[in-house]
Amino acid sequence: MQNWLPFEWTQYHFMLNALLAVLLVTPLFAILGTMVVNNKMAFFSDAIGHSALTGIAIGVLLGMGDPLLAMLAFSIILAIGISNVKARGRSSPDTIIGVFSSTAVALGIVILSREGGFAKYSNYLIGDLLSISVSQIMILTAVLLLVLLFWSIFFNQLLLVSVNSSLARSRGVNVRVVEIAFSIIVALVVTVSIQWVGILIINSLLVLPAAAARNIAVNMRQYHLITLLIAVISGLSGLICSYYWGTASGATIVLCASVLFILSLFGKTKSI
C-alpha cells in the first residue's frame, strides 16, 4: 500500500505529533476565525501575532527558558489595551491597532537583535510544527477545550455584537465584557500557537478558512461546518505536501487554504 499511497511520512514520530497538532490547531483557528472575520478583527489578530516578538523579548530579558508566559502576559495586556482605546477613542481602530502593532514589533526586534543575535529567534517567524512535543500538544488540547466552552456560552452574544452593538445591548448583552473576553481568547490562542505556525502567517490561518466559507455559506451552521472543513483539509494536505516538498509546514498549510479560498469564489452566493 505504501507504494502507491503517500503514507511514508507516518513512520516518523515527529510527523505524527505534527499531525495531532494540525488536527488541534486548525479547528481552533477555524472556530475563532468565523467571528474574527465577522467582527472585522483581522487587523487586530495580526497585531497580536506580531506583538509576540515583544513578548519573547521580555521573556529573554527576564531570563526565562521558555518565553511562553511572558508572551501570553504581554499579548493579553495588549489585547485589553487595544480594546479599551478602541472603546474610548474616536479615531479609526485601524490606526490605533497599527500604532500598537508597529511599536510592539519594533521593540521586540530592538531587544532581540542586541549583539546581532536575532537569527536564533527566526523560528518564531515561520513556525516549526515538526518540533512540537507531547506536552505542548496537551496545552493545545486544553486551549481547544477552553475555546469550545467559551463558544458554547458566548457565541450568541458575540454574534449579536457583530450585527449591531445597540441591538446587542437591547437584548441584555454587556457589549464591553463580550468584546474584551473575545479579544483575550484570540490573544491566548494566537500566542500559544505562534511557535508552531509562525508570526508571518498565523493570521492567514485564522482568516482564510472563514473568508472562504463566507463565500458559500447561507447560515451560521453552514458557516461553521464549511470553515472547519476547509481548515482541516488545508491543514492535512499542507502538512503532507510540506513533507514531500521539504517546505515549512505552516506556510504550506496556508497556501492550501489560499487555493481553497480561490475555489470558493466560484461557488459564491449570488447576493454579494
Place this chain on the structure above:
Amino acid sequence: MAYPNGCEKQGNEFCGLCCTKVEHFGVKFGSKEILHDVNLHIHCGELTAVIGPNGAGKSTLLKAILGELKHSGNLNYLDAADQNTGVPVIGYVPQHLDFDLSSPLSVMDLFAAGNSRLPAFAAHSRSLRQKAMESLARVQAEHLHDQRLGNLSGGELQRVLLALALTPIPDLLLLDEPVSGVDQPGMELFYEMVSDLRRRYDLSIILVSHDLPLMARFADRIVYLDQTVKSSGTPAQVFNDPYVTGVFGRIAVPALPKGQIIDLKDGV
C-alpha cells in the same frame, strides 16, 4: 396574547396607564454636552416621535435609554398601578445595520442569537422556530425565515428587525430612523405596521425620524429635541409651534382625527 407587564396586571388590553419616565437625562462626551435635562413621559399605546435637526442628540437619547451610553438622570418604568417596576424590557430597531451584509447570517440565526440559549450555529430548536415564525407573522415576513440577512431588501430587513424587537413584547420599543434607505411605499407600509402593532399590543414607542409629514400622520405625540426638549405635544401643537416652524417651515398635519380610516372608494 402577551402584553407589557403593567398592562397585563391591569387585565385591560388598552390601559394607557403604564408609563416610562425619562427624568433629567443628560449625556456628555468628554466636556461636550450632547443632551441636558431631557424629560419624557411615554404612555403605553402611544407613539412618540422624536424630531430635531442633525446632531440634536436624537440617536444619543435612544442609546442612553438603552444603557449603552453613560447618562445622568433616571429611567423609570411605572406599571398601571403606579408601582415602580424598575428597568423596562426594551426592544430596539437600529438605524441601519452597521455590519457586512455578506455575513452568512440567516433570519432564523438572528432569532436564535437573540432568544435562545443554544448557540446559533447549532440546530435551531422546534420551540425557537415556532416562536420566530409567530414573531415574523406579526410583520408579514414568515416567508423570509431562511433568507440571509444580506438578501433582504431594506424594507424586509427592517420588518425582520422589528419582529425581533417585539420578541418578547417589550415595555418600551425604540426605533432609530428605522426606514432610512427604504422607498416611500415601503416607509408607509412600515409605519402603518408599527401603528397597528402599537394598538394591538399596547406598545410604548419612541421613534426617531426625519419624515415629518409621515410623523404628522402616525405619531400621537411629537417631541422636538435639540440638546433638550424644545417643544412637545400633539403633532398639531408641535408643528404649529413658532419655534418649530422657524426651523422646519410649515408641515401639513392631517385634519382627520387619528384612527379614522379614509375610504378611498368614496373618493376624497
